[in-house]
Structure formats: structure tokens, C-alpha cells
Amino acid sequence: GPLSPMEFIPIAERSGQIIQIGYWVVREVCRQICRWKASGLPLIKVAINLSPRQLEQPDLVQTILNILWYEQVSSEQIMFEITETVAMQDAAKTAEMIHEFQKNNFEIAIDDFGTGYSSLAYLQRFRVKQLKIDRFFINGLDEYDHEGSAIVSAIIKLAHTLEMEVVAEGVETDSQLAKLRDMGCDEIQGYLLGKPM
Helix, strand or coil: CCCCHHHHHHHHHHHCCHHHHHHHHHHHHHHHHHHHHHCCCCCCCEEEECCHHHHCCCCHHHHHHHHHHHHCCCHHHEEEEEEHHHHHHCHHHHHHHHHHHHHCCCEEEEEEECCCCCCHHHHHHHCCCEEEECHHHHHHHHHCHHHHHHHHHHHHHHHHHCCCEEEECCCCCHHHHHHHHHHCCCEECCCCCCCCC
16 A cells, blocks of 8 residues: 655665666656656646765766666656755765756755755855755744744745745645745745645
8 A cells, every 4th residue: 555755765765776766856857747748737846855875875966867768757857856954964075966967957945944054155065956844944934923934934035135036845724835935935835735645
């Protein structure tokens, strides 16, 4: 039966299977993009999470490029997400990896922003396309009103100053959506729009 990612991802990480699962995911995303294209649907960009183990692979970008070439999908149709915590484990190496992806026309997002220990200097060096604000801060918009709004507003302004798009994660209420609109947040995701499938 169905297994949630919370159940199998930690096991896949520990065993090293996440590397092969990651490449399988890229291949399946490419095949789905081709199916959408064949059905006449407009092209969209699909975001794929990268794990810490994957980022350690020296041939990661080239292997992904080989998959895209074989499946005949353009790198402009894929965005990769790296969690802030993972990005900061070896920030200098992460910056190199991000720039290699960007050289090959992939976009990168920093996921779960605010949960790690980001250095603003590295945030500037990463030059990512998107910053995704962790749901913890979005919950704070309702729970802590003024203080919660101040933090989210500051993150949005910082990201916009660095020419990044901002995505709010975990949006569940109309009041959160209204506040995020007022703050100029670019995109949202969460139960308010739809549950994970």
C-alpha cells in the first residue's frame, strides 16, 4: 500500500538508496512532462527535491543531464529544491553545485527557509531563483500576528532585494493568504490550495 515519504525517505537516505531513487524520480518527471506535452497541455516547470546524499555525488549534474537528453526534456523545465539545512552543511560546496546547475539552465530553490542557520553572505552567493519560507513562519501569521508578520515580511523583502521569488509553504487559512498577498509574496503552496498527492 501507499507509504508516506516520512516513512521511506530516512531509510533510503541511510541505506544510500536515495541516490538511485533520486535518478528514478528525475526520469519519471521527464516522462510525465512528455506525456503532458503529447496531450497538448502547456509546458510547466516541475520542482524536484535533492537529498544530502545526492549532493555528495560528483557526477550529479552530468547524470541528470544525461537523463534529460535521453528523455528529450529541456533543463529549463526542471527546478531543483535544496533545503536550507542541507545547503548550509557545506555552504561553499553547495554554492559550487548550485552554480554548476545554473550553468546548465536549471533553476534552484532554497526550501524550508528559516529552519537552518543561513548565512546571509551565502544566501547572496547562491543566487537561487526561489526562496521557500518554511511553514513554521506561515503558521506564525495567525498565531503571533504582529511578530509573525514582521518576520515573514522581512524575509520577503530580503529575498526580493536579492532578486529571488518567494514561495510561502504550508498556507492553510484565508487570513494567511490575505496577509501574504499584502506582503507581496509571489507564490503559495499548502492545504488551502490542495493536499499532497
